[in-house]
Amino acid sequence: MPQIFIFIKQRTDRENVALIGGGHTFGKTHGACPDGAGPSPAENEDNPYPGMCGATGKGVDAFTSGFEGPWTSHPTMWDNEYMKNLLDYEWEARVGPGGKHQWRVVNNEGGSRPRAPKAHGNGTTDIMMLTTDIALVMDPIYRTYVKEFATDIDSFSKAFAEVWYKLTSRDIGPYGRCAGQDIPPPQPFQNQLPDPAPEGKTIDWSLVEEVLHDLIATDHDGNDGTVGEFLRLSWQCARYVSVPRRFSHKISSLCTR
Ligand code: HEM
Numbered sequence: 001m002p003q004i005f006i007f008i009k010q011r012t013d014r015e016n017v018a019l020i021g022g023g024h025t026f027g028k029t030h031g032a033c034p035d036g037a038g039p040s041p042a043e044n045e046d047n048p049y050p051g052m053c054g055a056t057g058k059g060v061d062a063f064t065s066g067f068e069g070p071w072t073s074h075p076t077m078w079d080n081e082y083m084k085n086l087l088d089y090e091w092e093a094r095v096g097p098g099g100k101h102q103w104r105v106v107n108n109e110g111g112s113r114p115r116a117p118k119a120h121g122n123g124t125t126d127i128m129m130l131t132t133d134i135a136l137v138m139d140p141i142y143r144t145y146v147k148e149f150a151t152d153i154d155s156f157s158k159a160f161a162e163v164w165y166k167l168t169s170r171d172i173g174p175y176g177r178c179a180g181q182d183i184p185p186p187q188p189f190q191n192q193l194p195d196p197a198p199e200g201k202t203i204d205w206s207l208v209e210e211v212l213h214d215l216i217a218t219d220h221d222g223n224d225g226t227v228g229e230f231l232r233l234s235w236q237c238a239r240y241v242s243v244p245r246r247f248s249h250k251i252s253s254l255c256t257r
Pocket residue numbers: 005019020022023024026027028029030031063064065066067130132
């Protein structure tokens with residue numbers, strides 16, 4: 001089963017469990033209705049993927065993966081409830097509101113399931129799991145680590161902190177080239193990369209930050225909105241480079257400015 005998670009190779013089974021569980025301690029999946037995300041950027045570049053569940057595409061209407069629900073009963077807090085939930089409940093597959101198979105807690109004797117506050121609006125909602133989450137307790141090796149983390153929050157917190165650092169730092173360049181005030185020290189568990197001195201002058205990120213703030217502030221003060229639009233659509237510029245013919249003159253002029 002660990003072979004399923006090929007995208008996270010170069011990490012141990014224990015690290016994979018910590019990483020997935022730590023990620024899914026927070027947030028929720030988004031798929032409030034079966035009607036999907038709506039027109040893609042190629043079909044509607046001004047308002048891509050608006051969500052067809054109310055059409056604002058935001059909050060309750062957000063549609064991304066098509067699954068729906070949080071993994072824990074307080075998805076804005078760090079804890080090890082994800083691990084406990086996997087072990088403490090019996091889970092059953094069902095089709096969620098977005099039309100995709102996901103997992104919910106089998107009713108206990110009183111007929112109630114654990115609930116979480118809704119991300120938007122009042123009230124509560126069922127917690128859920130994805131098939132890949134359930135796989136963590138089906139596999140005997142991964143299950144050992146789920147058990148460890150469910151009973152020892154400190155060990156989970158440390159394992160997650162280390163593998164998160166590994167995920168975000170390894171293979172992306174020598175430590176000596178990291179810039180900014182929030183750089184954690186190099187860690188013994190990451191790849192030991194060579195550390196040649198940077199060639200030439202490095203970027204002054206505080207200046208970049210200052211310029212961006214000024215641009216956004218100017219934009220808010222009433223010019224034609226071009227800067228804000230550029231920032232909002234900059235991800236489309238990356239696509240424009242690879243598939244230019246699919247985009248209008250408007251996007252191409254923004255991206256080539
Ligand atoms: C087997 C591996 C994983 C699978 C299959 C998976 C799948 C998903 C899916 C389908 C969603 C819902 C997206 C949406 O509907 O908007 C999601 C959300 C999320 N995932 Fe994962 N994920 C995996 C691993 C991870 C890892 C390693 C992290 C971070 C360390 C992570 C962090 C999150 C977070 C924070 C959310 C919630 C986002 C939100 O609240 O909008 N996931 N994941």
